[in-house]
Amino acid sequence: MERKGEFAILSLSRVSKGFKLKDGMYQAVDDVSLDVKKGSIHGVIGESGAGKSTLLRLINLLEKPDQGTVTVDGHNLTEMPSKQLRKAREKIGMIFQQFNLVNNVTVSRNISIPLELAGVPKRERMKRVKECLDFVGLADKAEQYPAQLSGGQRQRVAIARALSNSPGLLLCDEPTSSLDPGTTADILDVLKDINGGLGVTVVIVTHEMDVVKSLCTHVSVMEKGRIVDSFSRQDGDFRPAAVRTGSYRDQILGKAGETHV
Numbered sequence: 001m002e003r004k005g006e007f008a009i010l011s012l013s014r015v016s017k018g019f020k021l022k023d024g025m026y027q028a029v030d031d032v033s034l035d036v037k038k039g040s041i042h043g044v045i046g047e048s049g050a051g052k053s054t055l056l057r058l059i060n061l062l063e064k065p066d067q068g069t070v071t072v073d074g075h076n077l078t079e080m081p082s083k084q085l086r087k088a089r090e091k092i093g094m095i096f097q098q099f100n101l102v103n104n105v106t107v108s109r110n111i112s113i114p115l116e117l118a119g120v121p122k123r124e125r126m127k128r129v130k131e132c133l134d135f136v137g138l139a140d141k142a143e144q145y146p147a148q149l150s151g152g153q154r155q156r157v158a159i160a161r162a163l164s165n166s167p168g169l170l171l172c173d174e175p176t177s178s179l180d181p182g183t184t185a186d187i188l189d190v191l192k193d194i195n196g197g198l199g200v201t202v203v204i205v206t207h208e209m210d211v212v213k214s215l216c217t218h219v220s221v222m223e224k225g226r227i228v229d230s231f232s233r234q235d236g237d238f239r240p241a242a243v244r245t246g247s248y249r250d251q252i253l254g255k256a257g258e259t260h261v
């Protein structure tokens with residue numbers, strides 16, 4: 001039963017996505033249903049090629065599902081006319097493994113662009129850019145260019161840009177996979193602050209177990225385009241693994257090894 005305050009900010013219902021290849025269709029996401037609770041940090045873990053990035057891109061309709069519905073904050077995105085969808089997307093931030101910054105403009109401008117696209121007046125934009133830079137601890141880098149920054153600093157700029165329109169949901173596609181362990185820990189701390197301090201729900205796809213262990217409140221395991229297991233790390237959801245022993249669930253819940261008597 002759903003507990004008070006635990007309603008889903010995001011629901012995927014029977015979502016599928018296939019890609020046309022030379023020798024037929026490849027089903028990257030296959031009939032996936034998933035609820036993400038408001039206020040959670042929901043990790044999607046799985047091997048390379050499992051379909052994690054495609055699943056994430058289906059959430060904000062960067063990929064259009066072949067079937068199924070995507071509901072964010074009670075609004076069915078899959079049925080929205082494009083203008084309304086653009087508005088809804090402003091409230092869904094996204095960050096990427098390779099940061100995806102615009103390299104020939106300054107840090108400030110990178111953060112300002114989503115605000116410009118949303119029609120925010122200049123004065124308000126400047127204020128918001130400063131707030132976002134302060135939040136990620138890069139106020140002194142405002143007039144620098146991405147090439148002048150380290151990987152961790154670039155990811156912080158990308159995070160500031162993703163936060164500029166005050167999203168309720170932040171989608172993270174392998175956000176630490178290009179970073180060294182120390183910088184990874186810093187970025188994970190920023191994501192924790194975004195969740196705990198700003199109340200933003202975070203969905204993160206990763207193949208790194210440590211990222212899930214240090215960050216996530218809820219976990220889904222993806223295999224061959226399907227979600228094969230989903231569990232909470234918070235409330236003693238220690239049901240036996242739905243899949244084999246030594247599964248992601250066992251490892252994440254700290255039960256790995258219990259069977260090795």
Ligand SMILES: Nc1ncnc2c1ncn2[C@@H]1O[C@H](COP(=O)(O)OP(=O)(O)OP(=O)(O)O)[C@@H](O)[C@H]1O
Pocket residue numbers: 019020026028046047048049050051052053054055207
């Ligand atoms: N635009 C596309 N056209 C054709 N095939 C695609 C496309 N995007 C993804 N795929 C295929 O779909 C499968 C799932 O890819 P996806 O990137 O979602 O997996 P992933 O779990 O995120 O893996 P990784 O961690 O390696 O990125 C892969 O086999 C990939 O080659």
